Amino acid sequence: MTxxxxxxxxxxxxxxxxxxxxxxxxxxQYSLADLRGRILVLDFWTFCCxxxxxxxxxxxxxxxxxxxxxxxxxxxxxxxxxxxxHEAVADAVERYGVEHPVLDDPELATWKQYxxxxxPTLVVVDPEGYVVAQHAGEGHVHAIERxxxxxxxxxxxxxxxxxxxxxxxxxxxxxxxxRCPGRAVVLPSGNLLVSDTTRHQLVELAADGETVVRRIGQxxxxxxxxxxxxxxxxxxxxxxxxxxxxxxxxxxxxxxVRRFDPESGRTTTLAxxxxxxxxxxxxxxxxxxxxxSSPWDVAWWQGKVWIxxxxxxxxxxxxxxxxxVRVAAGTANEGLxxxxxAEAWFAQPSGLAATPDRLWVADSETSxxxxxxxxxxxxxxxxxxxxxxxxxDGPAGQALLQHPLGVTALADGSVAVSDTYNHALRRYDPATxxxxxxxxxxxxxxxxxxxxxxxxxxxxxxxxLTRLRLPAEAAGAGAHRxxxxxxxxxxxxxxxxxxxxxxxxxxxxxxxxPSTRLLVSATPPELLLTGEGAGAGPDLSRTLxxxxxxxxxxxxxxxxxxxxxxxxxxxxxxxxxxxxxWDVPLILTESxxxxxxxxxxxxxx
Numbered sequence: 001m002t003x004x005x006x007x008x009x010x011x012x013x014x015x016x017x018x019x020x021x022x023x024x025x026x027x028x029q030y031s032l033a034d035l036r037g038r039i040l041v042l043d044f045w046t047f048c049c050x051x052x053x054x055x056x057x058x059x060x061x062x063x064x065x066x067x068x069x070x071x072x073x074x075x076x077x078x079x080x081x082x083x084x085x086h087e088a089v090a091d092a093v094e095r096y097g098v099e100h101p102v103l104d105d106p107e108l109a110t111w112k113q114y115x116x117x118x119x120p121t122l123v124v125v126d127p128e129g130y131v132v133a134q135h136a137g138e139g140h141v142h143a144i145e146r147x148x149x150x151x152x153x154x155x156x157x158x159x160x161x162x163x164x165x166x167x168x169x170x171x172x173x174x175x176x177x178x179r180c181p182g183r184a185v186v187l188p189s190g191n192l193l194v195s196d197t198t199r200h201q202l203v204e205l206a207a208d209g210e211t212v213v214r215r216i217g218q219x220x221x222x223x224x225x226x227x228x229x230x231x232x233x234x235x236x237x238x239x240x241x242x243x244x245x246x247x248x249x250x251x252x253x254x255x256x257v258r259r260f261d262p263e264s265g266r267t268t269t270l271a272x273x274x275x276x277x278x279x280x281x282x283x284x285x286x287x288x289x290x291x292x293s294s295p296w297d298v299a300w301w302q303g304k305v306w307i308x309x310x311x312x313x314x315x316x317x318x319x320x321x322x323x324x325v326r327v328a329a330g331t332a333n334e335g336l337x338x339x340x341x342a343e344a345w346f347a348q349p350s351g352l353a354a355t356p357d358r359l360w361v362a363d364s365e366t367s368x369x370x371x372x373x374x375x376x377x378x379x380x381x382x383x384x385x386x387x388x389x390x391x392x393d394g395p396a397g398q399a400l401l402q403h404p405l406g407v408t409a410l411a412d413g414s415v416a417v418s419d420t421y422n423h424a425l426r427r428y429d430p431a432t433x434x435x436x437x438x439x440x441x442x443x444x445x446x447x448x449x450x451x452x453x454x455x456x457x458x459x460x461x462x463x464x465l466t467r468l469r470l471p472a473e474a475a476g477a478g479a480h481r482x483x484x485x486x487x488x489x490x491x492x493x494x495x496x497x498x499x500x501x502x503x504x505x506x507x508x509x510x511x512x513x514p515s516t517r518l519l520v521s522a523t524p525p526e527l528l529l530t531g532e533g534a535g536a537g538p539d540l541s542r543t544l545x546x547x548x549x550x551x552x553x554x555x556x557x558x559x560x561x562x563x564x565x566x567x568x569x570x571x572x573x574x575x576x577x578x579x580x581x582w583d584v585p586l587i588l589t590e591s592x593x594x595x596x597x598x599x600x601x602x603x604x605x
Contacts, residue, residue, distance in 0.1 A: 010126070010130035010131065010132055011130060011131045012129060012130055012131075013032060013040075013114075013123075013125045013129050013130060013131050014110070014113035014114060015031060015032055015110075015113070016030065016031065016032060016042075016073070016075070016103055016110055017103075017105070017109050017110055017113075018075070018076075018103040018104050018105030018106070018107075018109060018110055019104070019105070019106055019107050019109070020076070020086045020089060020103075020104025020105065020106050021086075021103075021104055022101055022102070022103055022104070023089065023090055023093050023101070023102040023103075023104060023171075024093060024098065024099070024100060024101045024102055024168055024169060024170070024171065025101045025167050025168070025169055026169030028167065028169075030101065030103075030167060032125075032129055034167075035071060035073075035167070036127065036128070036129055036162070037127045037160060037161060037162025038069065038070065038071045038127060038162055038166070039066070039069055039070045039071070039124070039125070039126060039127055039148055039151050039152070039155075039161075040070075040071050040072075040073060040124070040125035041059070041062075041070065041071075041072045041073070041122055041123070041124055041125075041144060041148075042073050042075050042114070042122065042123040042124075042125065043055060043056070043059065043072060043073065043074045043075065043120060043121075043122055044075045044077050044111060044114070044116045044119065044120060044121040044122075044123070045074055045075070045076060045077070045119060045120045046076060046077055046078050046079050046080075046083055046119050047076070047083060047088075047089070047092035047095075047096065048079055048080055048083060048348075048364070048365065048403055048421075049079070049119045049120065049365075050294050050296075050310045050311050050348050051119065051120055051137065051138050051311075052119050052120040053096060053253075053294070054138050054276065054294065054311065055120045055122070055138055055141075056074075056096055056097075056098060057253055058138070058139075058141040059072055059100075059141060060099075061141075062141055062144065062145050062148070063099070063100060065145070066145075066148055066152070067166065068163045068164060068165075069148070069152050069161060069163055070148055070166075071100070071101070071166045071167065072100040072101075073100060073101050073102070073103060074093075074098055074100060074101070074102035074103070075102075075103045075105055075110050075111065075114075076089050076092075076102055076103065076104050076105060077105055077108050077110075077111040077116065077119070078106055078108075079119070080389065080402060080403055080421050081389075081402065081421070082402060082403070082420075082421035082422075082423075083421070084106035084107075085106075086104055086106070087461075088444070088461070089102070089104045091180070091444065091460075091461045094171065094179070094180060094198060095180040095197060095198050095460070096235070097198065097221075097235070099168060099170070100166075100168050101166075101167050101168055114131070114134075115558065115560040116136075117136065117519065117556065117558035118136040118137065118556075120136070120137065120138070121134065121135065121136045121137075122134070122135045122136075122140055122141075122144060124144060124147055124148070124151075126151055126155065127151070127155045127160045127161050127162065128155070128160055132147070132151070133147055139278070174463070176463040176464075177203070177205075177210075177212050177463075178194060178196050178203060178463045178464060178465075179196060179197075179198040179199050179463055180196075180197050180198040180460050180461070180463065181194045181195060181196055181197060181203075181446070181458050181460055181463065181464075181465070182194075182195040182197040182236065182237040182238070182446050182447065182458065182460065183195050183237060183238050183239045183297070183406070183446065183447040183449075183458060184239065184447060184448075184449045184456060184458050184465060185239040185240065185241050185247060185449055186241070186449055186450075186451060187204070187241070187245075187247070187262050188241075188245045188262070189262070190207045191204050191205060191206055191207060191213055192204070192205045192206075192207070192209055192449070192451075192456070192465070193205075193239060193247055193260075193262070194239075194458070194465070195236040195237055195238070195239055195249065196215075196236075197235050197236060197237060197252075197460075198235070199219050200217060200218075200219055200220060200221055200222070200232065200233045200234055200235060200236070201215050201216060201217035201218075201219050201233060201236075202215070202216040202217060202233070202236065202239075202247075202249065202260060203215050203216070204216065204262070205465070207451075209451075209456055209465040209467060210465075214228060215228075216228040216231060216260060216265070216267070217231050217232055217233050217267075218230065218231070218232050220232060221234045221235075221253070222234060222254075223251060223254035223256055223258075223269070223274055224267075225258075225266075225267050225268050225269055226266070226267065227265055227266055227267075228260075228265035228266070228267070229265075231266075231267035233249070233251050233254070233258070233267075234251055234252070234253040234254035235251075235252050235253040235254075236249050236250065236251045236252065236258075237250045237252045237295075237296050237297060238250035238252075238295070238296055238297030238298045238299075238308065238351075238352070238447075239298070240297075240298040240299050240300050240305065240352075241300070242259075242300055242305075243300070245261075245262065245263070246259055246260060246261045246262070247259070247260045247261075247262065248270065248298045248300070248305050248318075249267075249298070250295040250296055250297055250298045250307065250308070251272075251295070252294050252295060252296055252310075253294070254272070254274055255272050255273075255274060255275060255276050255277070255291065255292045255293060255294065255295070255311075256269050256270075256271065256272035256273075256274060256292065256295070257269075257270045257271040257272055257287075257292065257295055257298065257305065257307060257318060258270065269288060270287055270288075270305070270318055270320075271287035271288060271290070271292060271307075271318050271325045272287075272288070272290070272291065272292040272295075273288065273289065273290070273291050273292075275291045276291060276292075276293050276294075276311065277290075277291040277292055277293040277309075277311070277312060278291070279332075283326065283327045284324065284325065284326035284327065285324060285325070285326075286323060286324060287318055287323050287324055287325045288323075290325050292307070292309065292311075292316070292325075293309055293310075293311030293312045294309070294310045294311030294312075295307045295308065295309055295310070295311075295316075296308045296309075296310035296348075296349070296350045296351075296405075297349075297350060297351050297352045297362075297406075297447075298352065299352035299353060299354045299359065300354060301354035301359050302374070303319075303321075304317040304318060304319050304320070305317065305318040305320065306328065306352055306354070306359060307325075308349040308350055308351065308352050308361065309330075309349070310348045310349060310350050310364075312330075312332045313330055313331075313332055313333065313334045313345065313346045313347055313348060313349065314327055314328075314329065314330030314331075314332055314346060314349075315327075315328045315329040315330055315341075315346070315349060315359075315361070315372070316328055328341060329341035329342070329344055329346070329372055329376070329378060330344055330345065330346045330349075331343065331344070331345060333345045333524055334346075334347045334348075334365065334386075334523070335347055335366070335385065335386065335523065335524065336363070336366040336368055336370075336380060336383060336384065336385045336386070338370075338377075338378050338379055338380055339377065339378060340376060340377055340378075341372065341376040341377065341378055344378035346361070346363050346366075346370070346378075347363055347364070347365035347366040347368075347386060348363070348364045348365040349361050349362070349363050349364070349370075350362055350363075350364040350404075350405045350406070351364075351404065351405050351406040351407045351418065351447065352407065353407040353408055353409040353415060354409065355409045355413070357373065357374055358371045358372065358373060358374075359371060359372040360407045360409065360415050361407070362404040362405055362406055362407040362417060362418070363383065363404075364403050364404060364405055364420075365386060365403070366383050366384075366385055366386055367383050367388065367389035367390075367400065367401045367402055367403055367404065368380055368381075368382060368383025368384075368385075368401070368404075369381045369382040369383060369401065369404065369407065369415070369417055369428055370383075381396055381428055381430070381433075382396050382399050382400075382401060382417075382428060382435055383401060386554075387554075387583075387585060388400070389401065389402045389403065389421075390402060391419070391422045391424065391437075392435075393426075393434075393435050393436050393437055394434065394435065395433060395434060395435075396428065396433045396434065396435055397433075399428075399434075399435035401417065401419050401422065401426065402419060402420070402421040402422045403420050403421040404417045404418055404419045404420055404426075405418055405420040405445075405446045405447065406418030406420070406445065406446055406447035406448060406458070408447070408448045408449065408450065408455065410427070410450070410455075410470070411450070412429075413429075413430060413431065414427055414428060414429040414430065414431075415427070415428050416438060416448055416455060418445040418446055418447055418448055418457070418458075419445070420444050420445060420446055420460075421444070422440075423440060423441060423442050423443055423444065423445070424437055424438075424439065424440045424442060424445070425437070425438040425439040425442060425445060425448065425455070425457055425468070426438065438455075438468070438470075439457075439468055442457055442459050442462075442466065443459050443460070443461040443462040444459065444460045444461035444462075445457050445458060445459055445460065446458050446460040450470075451467070453469065453470060454467050454468060454469055454470060455467075455468050455470050456468075486552065486585040486586060486587045487584055487585065487586055487587070487592075487593070487596065488586075488587050488588075488589050488591065488592035488593065489546065489586050489587070489588060489589075489592040489593050489594070489596060490546075490588070490589070490590060490591075490592045490593065490594045491546050491547070491548035491588040491589075491590070492545065492546060492548065493543055493544070493545060493546075493594065494543070494544045494545075494546050494593075494594060494595070494596055495541070495542075495543055495544075495594060495595040495596070496520065496541065496542055496543070496544055496557065496595075496596050496598070497540070497541045497595065497596070497597045497598070498518060498540040498541065498557065498559045498597075498598045498599075499540075499597070499598070499599045506564060506566055516538055516539075516540055516559070516560065517536060517537070517538055517559070517560045518536065518537055518538070518539060518540050518542065518557070518558070518559050518560075519536045519556075519557070519558040519559075519560075520536075520542070520544065520555070520556070520557055520558075521556045522553055522554065522555050522556060523553055523554045523556065524550065524553055526547055526549075526550050527546060527547055527550045527553035527554075527555070527586070528544060528545065528546065528547070529545040529546070529547050540559060546586070546588060548588065550588065551587070551588055552585070552586060552587045552588065553585075553586055554583055554584065554585050554586065555582075555583075555584040555586055555596075556582075556583055556584075557582040557584065557598060558582075559598075582598055584596070584598075
């Protein structure tokens with residue numbers, strides 16, 4: 001390192017391994033040695049996570065600017081059962097326009113080796129193969145860009161920088177009329193309008209749902225308002241028919257709500273600036289002056305356009321009479337909390353459907369079906385929270401969904417749920433409070449629309465519309481359940497002790513200071529009172545202060561240690577990074593424990 005170069009703590013990067021193999025490389029399998037000399041940004045993501053999708057968009061400019069020195073590698077690390085399927089990962093890589101290599105890591109092997117604890121996380125590896133930075137969450141790309149610029153200069157001077165083309169190989173496009181469609185709506189003409197998400201277009205189909213009448217949009221990313229030939233979209237999703245026969249469009253990645261007029265063929269912008277909403281931004285005001293965040297679906301209800309703002313876990317409204325937008329429900333905290341709209345919590349609301357007395361919401365990350373009544377109170381019909389999902393019919397209190405993206409109001413007052421990660425169409429009947437399965441073997445259904453006595457399902461991962469007859473007998477499906485059991489603890493002071501010994505034949509690496517690190521946070525954040533308990537530090541034991549006013553939540557604990565082979569005969573012993581992450585659901589009760597012991601599995605005795 002030159003005298004002028006910044007001094008950084010460097011840890012040798014663990015190998016990139018994943019049982020699912022590599023995507024976007026033309027079939028080639030890569031190791032770190034193959035990428036030596038390039039600056040790497042490892043993007044740990046999962047395709048259910050809207051924050052991960054935000055980061056994909058943030059990275060595009062960085063990849064373009066430093067394309068001859070930088071290689072971005074997506075490390076897909078699944079949350080839901082469905083996300084561990086290789087075919088599903090490949091579909092998502094195409095759907096969201098990922099233009100860099102992706103390592104499919106269904107068993108979280110690389111996630112654990114790099115001590116990642118949250119989606120999304122970005123890790124920077126220098127040209128010599130050392131980890132030099134790690135950032136969790138959104139909004140870090142500007143800092144990473146500065147670091148990449150520094151690394152380019154530093155390693156060019158050292159002669160360790162390798163320039164040239166990267167390992168990305170674009171897959172061959174499939175010759176289908178639709179590609180990863182999102183939603184469909186019936187136009188006054190009887191034709192169907194479909195959001196063709198991956199191709200950044202709207203497609204008008206004839207009433208048969210197959211014959212292409214016209215394509216709206218140039219087919220490249222953008223947010224141009226113009227004629228149906230010249231307009232541009234950016235991964236459009238939700239569609240809703242307005243009383244005047246026009247269609248409102250949730251143009252998700254442009255962070256705008258658009259309007260398409262089938263008669264004139266013109267597209268205009270109703271709401272959004274094109275910039276993503278960040279904390280501290282306005283939450284109401286003139287519609288085209290307020291930032292939005294990944295609007296995923298739209299619906300017309302009570303004289304307004306309702307917007308499922310997936311990016312910030314809220315519902316917003318657009319008032320066409322006043323030309324304004326505002327937050328209508330949700331605090332921007334992620335979770336499942338019912339009650340008055342201003343106090344409710346959502347988790348990536350992604351589907352909306354309106355009936356005269358209810359606005360139904362597919363709340364994807366809690367695998368829940370929610371609804372808002374005319375008095376502004378949020379209720380839950382199916383679902384219990386972020387850690388409970390699966391496929392089970394029966395009484396709504398026991399039924400399970402898996403990351404539903406769409407909901408459709410049916411004529412009898414019930415609703416059909418596009419149960420996306422279960423590849424199924426489900427039905428919830430408020431009259432009986434029962435959930436049944438209408439159809440299975442639907443590949444990632446993302447929405448559905450009624451056409452006469454039929455329901456037309458958008459099969460996103462099969463790139464088509466599928467027509468089903470209603471009503472239909474419930475299809476039998478095996479039930480499975482994923483749930484984290486809560487731990488009962490006392491409110492107030494809680495002693496957290498993490499046991500993290502070095503593996504046999506190794507010793508903790510203390511050459512550059514403490515070799516251990518403990519990071520603690522909570523959902524909701526208010527669960528932890530301010531003090532020395534939250535945040536990061538080198539000690540593996542600490543005292544937390546739990547807020548008695550928060551009855552339950554999740555404690556996020558991440559422990560990391562560096563160790564090296566303890567063999568004096570080896571000149572350069574191999575060093576290793578170990579990490580264990582725990583998400584511990586807690587219930588605060590006076591009869592609970594005052595100590596929480598966590599043991600790192602698979603290392604020492």
